[in-house]
Amino acid sequence: MGIAERKEKQKLEIRKLILEASMKLFVEEGFENVSIRKIADLIEYSPTTVYLYFKDKDEIFYELHNIGFLLFQEMNKDLPAIEDPLARLHKMGGNYIHFGLANQEYYDLMFIQRAPMEALTQMKGPDCGWAAGDSAFENLKATLEECMEKGSISRTSLDVLAMTVWGMVHGWVSLAIRGRFEKMMPKEQILPMMLLSLDFMIDTIAAK
């Protein structure tokens, strides 16, 4: 059935158009200016057509949130090549920070906005868990476990350790994205400061 296949492809094409338009609006005009009508304008369809491809606005944001995780995964694809787990952890942290600051809108959807989680909550069946987030967190935990096995970090609860590390990098990036550093330090100082803090954190956490 080549015809049904082609139709399926076209459907995905329009979904992609909608997602691209939404992201364009988000980046250029901010989250609160992403409206169904503006999306429809951009893709040159009527507003209600959007609802033929997405259940509601939250589902669009959920899909963008997933794309964000894919991009982040792509950025981390060379990580396994780093043998030393502590060095890998350092690189992971650096990647996280760089990703967040360079893709603030995606980061917002992945870790700050409520909308994607709302969409998840309304889903039934096997997709109702936060697969993308869970998987990223498991990656972090795996590397931390390696660090402890190798003795680079002295043994503690894996969950506590992982939460400490994630909390820290997320804290920095989210404060930056939501403008809490803007009135505290010059803009060009934010990234260097984070990288210094990352160095400090890894160094402190490392077994002496």
Added chain:
Amino acid sequence: MGIAERKEKQKLEIRKLILEASMKLFVEEGFENVSIRKIADLIEYSPTTVYLYFKDKDEIFYELHNIGFLLFQEMNKDLPAIEDPLARLHKMGGNYIHFGLANQEYYDLMFIQRAPMEALTQMKGPDCGWAAGDSAFENLKATLEECMEKGSISRTSLDVLAMTVWGMVHGWVSLAIRGRFEKMMPKEQILPMMLLSLDFMIDTIAAK
């Protein structure tokens, strides 16, 4: 001029009514359901009357954000009584976490929402800096400086240290508030986990 004074007081009364109504709506129906019309309904005035007391919606949120900082300050009023700076730091961290989880809407306004910062940006004159946030951050830095002077924490850049600590606790609280732990661990486990992480963090940061 007793009459002008009374009028001023009445003006403040209505401002307070508006702020209370806004907070009630925020807590009971969520941020996106705080609308000028609903506020007006609650205080039994017409929608446009709200604009006689606040420039716009952002200014309401800015004022609530300030109240949040006042509440947090109130919570911390006994901190200076703790002599040992490291113990004080630990208590500060605990207070921060408890405050954030117990007053999620205030915390949201203080450290996550864009609206209060937008209001700040549009202000001119001496109020255009983030006074509330700066002051809280200076408090943290003062205690950290004491820790380093006493040798409880080995000397490093004060700014880097402060950012590390703040980033961590903010990371945890904001991830919790925005539902990123909900699909990862049972709800009643979140606070204990944070407190364990706090212990771990202070212990790790402390000079051995």
Added chain:
DNA sequence: AAATATACTTAACACTGTTAATAAAACTAA
């Protein structure tokens, strides 16, 4: 009591997400 200043409301503009009903297009079967 008249004039002025303050407080408040009504009406309107230009938006928003979303649904129901309807029209157009594409595909299927005779």
Added chain:
DNA sequence: TTAGTTTTATTAACAGTGTTAAGTATATTT
């Protein structure tokens, strides 16, 4: 090719949003 069916897209509408301009009461002052 034509008739019927399914898919795709649209128009119209509902119930809301922030905000401004203009008009109306209510107080205060002269």
